[in-house]
Amino acid sequence: MWRTVRQCGLAIVCATAAVCYPASQANAIGAPIKLADLGFVLKLPISTKVAFQGQVDDASANETGGAMLYPAPSFIGLLVGIATHGAIVGAEQSRKQSATQKAADQVLEPFKPVLDDFLYSELVQRGVSDLGISGPVQVHGLDQHEEKQWVVESQPLFILSQDKSVLILENTVAVYAADAPKTQRYTNVIKVVSPASTDADLAAMWSANQGEALKQLSTNLFTHSLALALRELDGSLDATQHTTKTFRYTEGNIKRMERAELLLTCNRSVVRTLRGWLVSVPNPTPATPLPSVCETMQM
Amino acid sequence: MPWQDRAGVGVCAFLGNLKMKLKSLWAALALVATLAGCASPPQAAVDVSGDFMTAKNAAIGIVMTPVPKADTQFPGAGCLLCMATASLANSSLTTYVQTLPTDDLTALKSDFAKLLESKGFTVRIISEPLEVKNLPDSKSTTPNTAKQDFTALKAKYGVEKLLVINVSQIGVTRPYSAYVSVGDPKAALVGTGYIVNLSTNALEWYLPVNVVKGADHAWDEPPKFPGLENAYFQVIEMGKEAFTKPFSM
Numbered sequence: 001m002w003r004t005v006r007q008c009g010l011a012i013v014c015a016t017a018a019v020c021y022p023a024s025q026a027n028a029i030g031a032p033i034k035l036a037d038l039g040f041v042l043k044l045p046i047s048t049k050v051a052f053q054g055q056v057d058d059a060s061a062n063e064t065g066g067a068m069l070y071p072a073p074s075f076i077g078l079l080v081g082i083a084t085h086g087a088i089v090g091a092e093q094s095r096k097q098s099a100t101q102k103a104a105d106q107v108l109e110p111f112k113p114v115l116d117d118f119l120y121s122e123l124v125q126r127g128v129s130d131l132g133i134s135g136p137v138q139v140h141g142l143d144q145h146e147e148k149q150w151v152v153e154s155q156p157l158f159i160l161s162q163d164k165s166v167l168i169l170e171n172t173v174a175v176y177a178a179d180a181p182k183t184q185r186y187t188n189v190i191k192v193v194s195p196a197s198t199d200a201d202l203a204a205m206w207s208a209n210q211g212e213a214l215k216q217l218s219t220n221l222f223t224h225s226l227a228l229a230l231r232e233l234d235g236s237l238d239a240t241q242h243t244t245k246t247f248r249y250t251e252g253n254i255k256r257m258e259r260a261e262l263l264l265t266c267n268r269s270v271v272r273t274l275r276g277w278l279v280s281v282p283n284p285t286p287a288t289p290l291p292s293v294c295e296t297m298q299m
Numbered sequence: 300m301p302w303q304d305r306a307g308v309g310v311c312a313f314l315g316n317l318k319m320k321l322k323s324l325w326a327a328l329a330l331v332a333t334l335a336g337c338a339s340p341p342q343a344a345v346d347v348s349g350d351f352m353t354a355k356n357a358a359i360g361i362v363m364t365p366v367p368k369a370d371t372q373f374p375g376a377g378c379l380l381c382m383a384t385a386s387l388a389n390s391s392l393t394t395y396v397q398t399l400p401t402d403d404l405t406a407l408k409s410d411f412a413k414l415l416e417s418k419g420f421t422v423r424i425i426s427e428p429l430e431v432k433n434l435p436d437s438k439s440t441t442p443n444t445a446k447q448d449f450t451a452l453k454a455k456y457g458v459e460k461l462l463v464i465n466v467s468q469i470g471v472t473r474p475y476s477a478y479v480s481v482g483d484p485k486a487a488l489v490g491t492g493y494i495v496n497l498s499t500n501a502l503e504w505y506l507p508v509n510v511v512k513g514a515d516h517a518w519d520e521p522p523k524f525p526g527l528e529n530a531y532f533q534v535i536e537m538g539k540e541a542f543t544k545p546f547s548m
Contacts, residue, residue: 248405248530259532273523 023230032173032235033150039135040127040150041178042226044120044142050218052115054104055161055168057254064283107162110203114211118218123156127219131226150185151178154226158218161252164202167194168251169221173229186233190225190279193251196282225249228270228278237263237278246270250280304387345443347545351494352482355419357459359494360452362425364465367497369531372468375475384478391521392484396471399528401479403535407464414546415462423458424539431465443502445495452499461497462504464542467536469535471505471527472511486530488538506545510537 108115117233124139132138138148155172168191175186196219200203231237247258249271258279260271270280315412320375384455386393396431412422427502434447452461468489494504514526 246536248536255535257533259529274523274529275520276525 013014026052032233034234035150035152035175036133036230036234037135037183038150038193039133039137039148040175041138041148041153042124043140044124044155046119046121046124046139048120049116050118050120050123051155051157052108052111053101053157053159054107055159056100056104057255059080068297082237089229100220105163107160107164108117111160111206111211113216114207118215120156120209122215123219123222126215127223127226130219130223133227133230151176151181152226152229154222156222156225158221161254163252164195164206166252167221167249169218169225171222171225171229173226175229175233186229188229188232189275190228191277191279192221192225192228193249193279194221194248196252203227224280228280233279236280237272244274247281305513342446342502342505344444344507345502346495347494349505351503352418355421357462357532358421358423358457360417360423360425360453360456360458361411362417362427362429362456362464363408364431365406365428365464366401366404366466367469369396369470370468371396371402371484372472373475374472375481376497378477381477382477384481385473385475388480389484392471392473392524394529395522396527396531397525397533399470400467401466401535403532404469404539405464406546407539409537410543411464414476414543418546423456425456429463430519433461437500440501443505445493445500445502448500449495449497450500456497457498457508459476459493460503462494464490464492466538471531483513483518484527485511486527486534487511488534490538490542492542502507506542508538508541510534513536531546 022076099246121139121142124142127137128137128139137147140151153174153176157172159170159171161167161168161170171190171192173186173188173190174184176182176184177204197205228237244259244261247260247262249256249258249269259275260273260279262271263278265283268280268282270278355476368467371389373389376385408424412424415422429452432450434451437444437446437448437510449461451515454461457496466488470487471484472487473480473484488508489510492504492506492508493502495501496503512530514524514530516526518524518526520526
């Protein structure tokens with residue numbers, strides 16, 4: 001079941017699996033802010049393990065139950081019967097969702113030793129220098145920092161496809177002034193889909209050398225997502241076509257379609273979905289690069 | 300009362316009861332006979348035959364039946380009060396779904412036209428929608444014959460065969476068990492695609508299409524339900540693929 005909570009000044013919607021996304025279209029931007037020049041404090045749960053999940057096909061059936069007869073000697077009895085039926089169905093759906101995610105997480109089992117040692121501190125230390133911005137970035141909990149004006153809070157979740165060929169990042173990003181943490185200046189989810197790996201033995205490839213390939217790809221996705229968030233915040237992401245159409249891409253062996261506006265296209269396409277989220281996917285065929293646009297799109 | 304009178308009363312009561320039961324039985328039998336007469340087995344799928352793919356001299360018309368407006372359905376909410384409860388509980392969803400466009404579906408005619416022309420067929424797109432229910436009933440009992448008589452359309456459209464795209468339901472469906480929802484709402488598209496030989500009224504292709512897709516992540520995000528709206532456009536694309544797949548191979 002989904003519930004709405006307020007956490008760290010963010011109005012977010014949380015599933016029982018504790019994965020949190022901003023409430024739909026809660027990404028008001030207002031006047032542009034060039035954090036790439038100003039710099040900011042980057043805030044993540046530094047000392048905890050990087051969150052990974054196995055990919056679930058969200059549209060898999062979640063129906064339970066069938067026709068129902070209510071033994072109802074009275075109207076009150078009927079209401080009680082309906083409420084009981086509803087509670088049973090709700091509990092069953094929750095149980096099924098948890099069981100589905102648990103089954104999907106089995107794809108991560110071969111990489112458990114690597115993932116158990118992969119902390120957010122390592123993710124950030126690997127990636128901050130690759131952001132390619134001029135302003136200083138200080139990491140909350142790692143750097144002895146001065147109080148920067150702006151805080152970028154990030155909650156990345158990495159999802160491995162069931163065929164292990166694709167890694168997907170869903171990074172929930174919030175930006176607020178350091179002296180006004182409950183007033184969000186920007187909130188959004190940036191989803192980045194990696195190119196598909198074609199190695200013959202993907203489990204071995206991701207595990208080799210203490211998971212170096214998996215960690216580096218995670219870092220690349222993370223810095224790319226932050227770069228997109230900064231570009232949206234500084235107003236440089238505009239819909240090129242101002243029309244909404246259905247885009248197609250793949251996540252491993254799952255074909256996805258997304259109704260969205262095209263924002264950027266280069267070696268990757270960046271679109272804004274109906275929820276206002278940003279999605280960056282590899283193009284099926286390489287486009288002619290436009291240097292000024294593609295510099296930030298390298299992965 | 301003398302025993303003869305009591306016996307008489309008992310016999311009358313018995314005969315009265317029997318008469319009522321016989322009346323009910325006849326009424327039930329009459330109802331069953333009526334329903335059996337109306338019911339007919341649903342049309343099974345008919346694959347595109349090799350003969351169809353090789354007979355490319357026959358011009359094919361492509362037409363769509365009127366596309367319904369997007370709406371919500373609550374299968375399983377069978378009783379009147381159940382339907383009212385379901386409608387009330389999902390009123391904001393229904394209000395939004397009814398605003399969703401169906402324009403993308405009309406591209407099916409041109410999608411089919413491109414596919415068939417690429418395989419060497421002569422194709423004519425019929426712009427006005429076809430009201431199949433206004434056609435006369437077919438009297439044929441031969442299997443794989445259209446239930447309506449399409450033969451008059453041969454002269455009207457100037458084609459030998461007619462490819463009909465029928466979308467009977469588009470929108471969002473949410474399953475119910477009486478008063479209680481037993482699943483999340485999902486986008487759904489239901490329809491049929493078929494080719495009628497306008498000389499013989501025979502079905503040369505028949506495909507039922509039923510596509511369902513749930514929202515990614517949460518669905519309950521009023522007032523615009525972006526997850527479900529995204530799923531809605533996905534089922535339109537998936538439905539278009541399902542219709543055209545037999546001719547893509």
